[in-house]
Amino acid sequence: MPRPEIVDLFAGPGGLDVAARDLGYEVTGIEFDQDACDTRTAAKLLTEQGDVRDFGPDKFPGATVLAGGPPCQTFTVAGSGAGRRALDEVIGFVRRMAQGEDVRSDLALLDDERTGLVLEPLRWALQAHRDERPYEAIVLEQVPAVLPVWQAYREVLIDMGYSVARPEILHTEQFGVPQTRRRAILVARLHGKAKLPKPTHRLYRKDALRDQGDPELMPWVPMSEVISRPTRFEVISNYGTGGDPKARGRRTSDQPAFTVTGKISRNRVVALDGTELPRFSDPEAGILQTFPADYPWSGRAIAQQIGNAIPPLLGRAVLKAAIGSADEYAGS
Template identity: 85%
Template sequence: MPRPEIVDLFAGPGGLDVAARELGYEVTGIEFDQDACDTRTAAKLATLQGDVRDFGPHKFPNATVLAGGPPCQTFTVAGSGAGRRALDEVIEFVQRMADGEDVRSKLAVLEDDRTGLVLEPLRWALEAFRDGRPYEAIILEQVPAVLPVWREYAKVLSANGYWVAEPRVLHTEQFGVPQTRRRAILVARLNAMAELPAPTHRMYRKGVPRDQGDRALNAWVPMSNVLDRPMRFEVISNYGTGGDPKTRGRRSSDEPAFTVTGKVSRNRVVGEDGKELPRFSDAEAGILQTFPADYPWSGRAIAQQIGNAIPPLLGKAVLQAAIGPADEYAR
């Protein structure tokens, strides 16, 4: 069987692509944002800059794996919420697309046009199927609020002959990421059983020591294991607090980080004596996302690039479960 080639929609600064490269796969990412493209260029990742809606499978005739993480801003708790409010409409559009309807001209009814981007991977998958060149594997990720959409995708893909692992939310710290973050994952295979990765690490629970839990799994990874800081510290989160200082969460350096978002620099970092320490740099935020320490972040809005990316370590686990390492295939 020939080695799979991957086309990655909404590829961002390269979270999944870094993982794919480590596994030996060829991958081309489509990305609209100039800053993310600058980072990808510096990282030597194959990139087509443009709007995913302007392309389709015919542009990538050799790609056998479709991957993607559509923009999440309208679905996140911290975002506008337009996507969450439109879930019923989005699911109805999925069903109409399954019936062969081109819904692109009708997406204007959605409150935020970014919400409709979550339908693009399905358009690509269905176009490829109807062209007689279906993708061998499909791998999608998004914030947990999109799980109902992925489940609707699963019904459509199953009806078109795919094996689909039951879409579910994975916790990043269970795959060695030094950060608590949840992602809704869909994996489908055309000619083989589809699987999601099995956890390799324990789930983080506040107040539960690292050495407690399932002995068959590794302990979750704390910030202190990956950040080069000389002293213990505490992170005071500014996320989801509604501006009330009393509700701000705290994590010590011996715990995983809070979810890294584009606003990571708003989190205070203090020493054991309560004195202010430097807040996380872009490089440190990237490390907490499991990008290489020397990853060549470029352009502007670097924190936003990092916050939008899938952690490469999670991406690697998903790719290995979905299609395995590249050396299992013939060149």
């Protein structure tokens, strides 16, 4: 079997692409944002710049794997909430699209047009199926609020003949990422059984020690293991705990980082005696996302690029479980 080519929708600065390249795959990312494209160019990642809605499977006839992480701003807790409010409507669109309806005019009526972008991977999958060139595998990721949409996708993909693992919310620290971040993952396979990756590291719990938990799993990775600073430190989150903006979350360098967002520079970093220290730099934020330390971040809004990306280490685990390495795939 020839090595598969991956087309990555909403590819951002290259989180999944870095993982795919590490596994030996050829991957082309579609990305609209100029800054992210500047980073991708510097990282020598194949890129088609433009709106995913202006492309389709026919543009990438050699692609056998469809991947994507649609914009999350309307679904995330820190965002507008328009996507969460429209969740039932979005699931209705999934079912209508499965019946062959063109829902584009209705999508334009949503409060925020970005909400409808979560349906683009389904449009691609359905079109490829109609063209009798279905994707061998589909890998999608999004914030936890999108899990019901992935569950609706699953029903449609099963009807199309796919094996689809039950979508789940994965915790990044369970895959060696020095950060607690949750992502809703969908994996489908046209041939063979679809499966999600099994955790390699323990789940982080507040006040739990690294050596506590499942002895068959490795300890979660703390910030101090990947970021080189001369002293131990504490991070004071920009976000409140339990809805109280005054109750800032705190973590020491001996713990994983909070979820890395585009506002990571707003998190204070202090010595254990309370002395103010330099806040996280862009390269440090990238390392917490498991990008290489020398990743060539380019353009503007670098923190936002980093915060929007899937951690490459999580992407690698998902791709490895979904389709294996390129050599393994070619030999199957």
